[in-house]
Amino acid sequence: MIEAIIAIVGLAIGGGLAWTIASKNSDTKAAEIESKAEIILKEAQAKANSYKRERELEAKEKFLKLKNEHQQSVRNKDRELEQRFNEIKRKEQSLDSKIDNFKEKEKELDAVKKNLNKQLEITKEKKEKLKEQISAQITQLEKIAGLSKEDAKTQMIEAVAKDAHTEALAQQKLIIEEAKLKANKDAKRMILQTIQRTAAEQAIENSVTVFNIDNDDIKGRIIGREGRNIRALEAATGIEIIVDDTPEAIILSGFDPVRREIARLSLHRLVADGRIHPARIEEVVAKTKKDVNQEIVEYGEQAVIDLAINGLHPELIRMVGRMRFRSSYGQNLLKHSREVANLCATMAAEFGLDAKRAKRAGLLHDIGKVPDSDSEMPHALLGMKLCEKFGEHPEVCNAVGAHHDEIEMTNLFSPIVQACDAISGSRPGARREDSESYIKRLQDLEKLATSFNGVENAFAIQAGRELRVIVDSESLDDKSADLLSFDISQKIMKEMIYPGQIKVTVIRERRAVAFAK
Numbered sequence: 001m002i003e004a005i006i007a008i009v010g011l012a013i014g015g016g017l018a019w020t021i022a023s024k025n026s027d028t029k030a031a032e033i034e035s036k037a038e039i040i041l042k043e044a045q046a047k048a049n050s051y052k053r054e055r056e057l058e059a060k061e062k063f064l065k066l067k068n069e070h071q072q073s074v075r076n077k078d079r080e081l082e083q084r085f086n087e088i089k090r091k092e093q094s095l096d097s098k099i100d101n102f103k104e105k106e107k108e109l110d111a112v113k114k115n116l117n118k119q120l121e122i123t124k125e126k127k128e129k130l131k132e133q134i135s136a137q138i139t140q141l142e143k144i145a146g147l148s149k150e151d152a153k154t155q156m157i158e159a160v161a162k163d164a165h166t167e168a169l170a171q172q173k174l175i176i177e178e179a180k181l182k183a184n185k186d187a188k189r190m191i192l193q194t195i196q197r198t199a200a201e202q203a204i205e206n207s208v209t210v211f212n213i214d215n216d217d218i219k220g221r222i223i224g225r226e227g228r229n230i231r232a233l234e235a236a237t238g239i240e241i242i243v244d245d246t247p248e249a250i251i252l253s254g255f256d257p258v259r260r261e262i263a264r265l266s267l268h269r270l271v272a273d274g275r276i277h278p279a280r281i282e283e284v285v286a287k288t289k290k291d292v293n294q295e296i297v298e299y300g301e302q303a304v305i306d307l308a309i310n311g312l313h314p315e316l317i318r319m320v321g322r323m324r325f326r327s328s329y330g331q332n333l334l335k336h337s338r339e340v341a342n343l344c345a346t347m348a349a350e351f352g353l354d355a356k357r358a359k360r361a362g363l364l365h366d367i368g369k370v371p372d373s374d375s376e377m378p379h380a381l382l383g384m385k386l387c388e389k390f391g392e393h394p395e396v397c398n399a400v401g402a403h404h405d406e407i408e409m410t411n412l413f414s415p416i417v418q419a420c421d422a423i424s425g426s427r428p429g430a431r432r433e434d435s436e437s438y439i440k441r442l443q444d445l446e447k448l449a450t451s452f453n454g455v456e457n458a459f460a461i462q463a464g465r466e467l468r469v470i471v472d473s474e475s476l477d478d479k480s481a482d483l484l485s486f487d488i489s490q491k492i493m494k495e496m497i498y499p500g501q502i503k504v505t506v507i508r509e510r511r512a513v514a515f516a517k
Contacts, residue, residue: 169483209252209260211267219243219250221276222267232278236285237263257325258296262288296321303334307341309360313390320363322370333370336424337363343420344413353412361399361417364392368400380404438464444496449488449504454480466503467492473510481508 213219223230223243230241238259242251252263266288270276273284300321304312312320323334341362348358368383375382384401392400395411402414403421442460445467449458454475459468469488471481485506492502 166479166483169486170479173482173486209264211250211252211264213248213250213271215248218271222250222271224276224278228278229276229281232281233263233266233285236282237266239263257327258292258322261325262292265292296324299324299334303338303363307338307359307363309356309363312360313392316364316367316386316390316392319367319370319386323366326370331425333366337366339424340365340417340420343423344416347416347420348413351412351416353416357393357396358413358416360392361396361413362420364396365400365403365417365421378404378406380406441496441498445492445498445502448491448495452484452488454484462503464498464502466505469504469506471506471508473508476508478508481506 221229222233222241224232230243233239233241238256239252239254239262241263242253244251250267252260252267254260254263262285266281266285269284269288270281273280297318298321300317300319303320304317320334320337323337324332326333341359344362345355345359349355364383364387366379366383367386368377368379368381371382371386377385380401380403384397384407387397387400395413398407398410399413399417401407402409403418405418409415409418442464445460445464446458449455449467449469454471455469456472457470459470460466461468467488469484471484476484485504488506489502489504492498492504
């Protein structure tokens with residue numbers, strides 16, 4: 001700062017001198033200016049020295065202030081350390097006192113332990129004496145009763161077990177009835193809502209197809225010379241072709257609906273073309289098979305699109321299409337599977353589950369009925385294997401495999417698929433059953449009931465929906481009748497196949513008859 005002031009003054013002086021020389025003044029004036037410059041320079045130096053002293057004083061004051069503040073902080077820290085030291089010292093003293101107390105308590109506990117050991121020895125001696133007294137009393141009781149201890153125990157256990165078994169069965173039945181009463185209302189509501197929200201048409205399929213023709217002259221052309229055309233048709237399609245006196249109709253008979261469809265389309269093309277001979281027949285049948293296989297894939301794709309199912313493997317889609325040409329108890333398998341899929345989606349939505357996954361399981365539940373090769377495995381297990389092979393979700397696989405109880409159910413989709421399968425199959429008009437199998441089922445039901453001891457007679461009524469069992473009142477009591485109805489129902493579930501449910505009613509009646517003469 002001082003140097004800057006001196007520089008300014010020097011510049012001022014130099015400028016004045018230059019101006020003085022430029023204006024060409026006299027030497028006297030130059031001397032005066034020099035003297036003035038010296039005076040100004042001295043004054044500037046004096047001011048600089050005073051400014052310097054002021055700055056030095058300010059610096060000393062600031063240093064003293066900082067020094068005082070530092071000393072004050074040091075004193076404060078010393079006080080804090082002293083306080084902490086005092087606290088630690090107090091804690092040490094309290095810990096020492098606690099240690100002394102613990103030592104005293106330890107001595108007291110040792111004394112108590114010694115007393116307990118003495119009492120335990122006394123108790124052992126008493127216990128041995130009691131054992132001797134009890135064994136002597138048991139020996140005396142065995143002599144009085146004429147039974148050993150083990151025999152008495154065995155008789156008591158048998159009696160208690162028998163009573164407990166009877167009471168347990170009664171309690172089990174009571175619990176089951178209470179659970180049914182509580183669950184029946186909600187279950188009916190769920191099933192009714194599901195059925196009401198899903199409409200389906202009645203579907204009855206046959207094992208024959210009727211091919212209509214314009215006139216009976218075409219029958220001769222189809223038969224061919226010495227029957228070569230009809231034999232070629234039967235060999236190529238695997239279908240029996242019946243040409244009889246039925247006017248303007250030819251019957252195609254065969255168990256496989258796909259083959260019947262191929263035979264029907266092949267006949268239609270041959271009749272429309274007019275050229276019917278063995279070589280042409282083989283050519284048309286081969287082309288028709290290719291077209292039908294493509295049609296099967298289209299049926300499967302259409303079903304998947306209608307149900308809004310995504311990501312299904314192409315092989316599973318083709319098998320879904322094959323369901324179009326299969327039937328179960330006269331019910332078209334594809335229509336049944338689509339109906340079950342819609343029912344499963346509705347029921348799963350009511351329970352708050354994934355409706356799409358339930359719909360997928362419902363569509364694929366009977367996929368094991370349309371394999372490419374014959375298998376002795378049950379269709380439910382075969383369907384589960386196919387679903388696992390083509391990457392379906394484990395819950396879907398379990399629902400497919402468990403819908404006939406071949407495996408254990410591991411998720412909630414499995415009972416939903418099982419229930420919806422039963423709903424679709426038992427719907428009026430959905431399936432048909434011939435009279436012979438129906439009568440045999442009723443006879444087997446009555447025979448099963450009469451195989452139990454104490455049953456005098458059994459009658460299947462309400463079209464096989466109820467079984468009334470007449471028992472001997474002398475050989476069975478009321479509790480045994482309850483147990484009998486339960487056992488019969490369990491055996492029916494294990495050994496018979498039937499639609500819906502069967503009510504088992506056991507009737508026990510005692511009649512006392514006397515004559516007054």
